[in-house]
Amino acid sequence: MSDTPRIAPPRRGPYANTARRKAEIVAAAASVFMRSGYRGGSLREIARDLELSFTSVKHHFPTKEHLLIAVLEEYDSLETEQLNRDIALLGVVDAAIALAVRNLDKPETERLLAVMSAEASSSDHPAHEWFVRRYENIRNSMAAGIRTASEAEAIPFVADADFVASAFVALWDGLQLQWLIDPRFDMIDRLRRGFEAILREGSR
Amino acid sequence: MSDTPRIAPPRRGPYANTARRKAEIVAAAASVFMRSGYRGGSLREIARDLELSFTSVKHHFPTKEHLLIAVLEEYDSLETEQLNRDIALLGVVDAAIALAVRNLDKPETERLLAVMSAEASSSDHPAHEWFVRRYENIRNSMAAGIRTASEAEAIPFVADADFVASAFVALWDGLQLQWLIDPRFDMIDRLRRGFEAILREGSR
Incomplete structure (x- = not known):
């Protein structure tokens, strides 16, 4: 020493x-x-x-790709932290809706993510492994946030947090794609009804 | 004459x-x-x-783009016809699941569609207007299929076929993206539970 x-x-x-x-x-x-x-x-x-x-x-x-991944990691980690704080405060649906409403202001970020996720789904894409982990992390982190809030009785009991997380992410990506394609498409109301339906299914 | x-x-x-x-x-x-x-x-x-x-x-x-659009139009029209026939025969959920199972055999087609849809969401993309119409057509055609089957009492009554159609398409695109990224992800079971939840919400 x-x-x-x-x-x-x-x-x-x-x-x-x-x-x-x-x-x-x-x-x-x-x-x-x-x-x-x-x-x-x-x-x-x-x-x-x-x-x-x-x-x-x-x-x-x-390379530009290293930089893109750093940008996405920063973006995801900020979003995930905020979402998981909000889940305990607002409940799962309102927390997710609050994030979706914030994202309405940045269609270009969301479009970039949509294009990259689809392109990087090919196993020979240089960012493929990163995107595999990204989706695992998003699902796992959201499921953990739901489980923690559910066990602390901050929100009503959720029986299958993994199902709720993966279906939330899917419905969200999909409605957002329809909104990116046509900004007249009202995604928020549909997202709320869909989230509530998925949460009921995951709480049975 | x-x-x-x-x-x-x-x-x-x-x-x-x-x-x-x-x-x-x-x-x-x-x-x-x-x-x-x-x-x-x-x-x-x-x-x-x-x-x-x-x-x-x-x-x-x-151009290659003209040809791609012709390929996608052919593909969509075959899928839509089959789906709407199946809705009256099998019910909404089983019909959509049958199509999703068929699509498991062609990840490359689905990947191409996912990349193209995201890229063409930009209003300056040459295929933008075509994709705006494509999503309108898919939603409208599925909603019409559901309404027809519901009115003919071939399936239980659906109050809001438009919501069901747009949320089905969204959940489907989103779960399929997670499967394209990681083929170990079981999309079919989650799709069925999500579809059933959305259908219940649209039938209240």
């Missing part, structure tokens, strides 16, 4: 700088992908937005 | 030849898109398969 304690303080030193730089790049990439689309956006445009060298961006994220 | 009746006999003459040729090209295109994917498939490959000139294929279908 050295007499100089080597416990790295959080948010200082070169690792913290790397983490902060990566977070800046991820935030800039999210804006660029929203503005120019995933195909239209480029690592060069992201570097320009941040006044960073192209080489520096490439150092942290070797 | 001429004394020579000008009623064109069906399936003869140059128009019938055109229709037959177009149908052949559509069938060949469906095989090529299944084999090579939509991006990988080309009008040249389709022409080669049919031993036709490239010019002849281009004469009937100026």
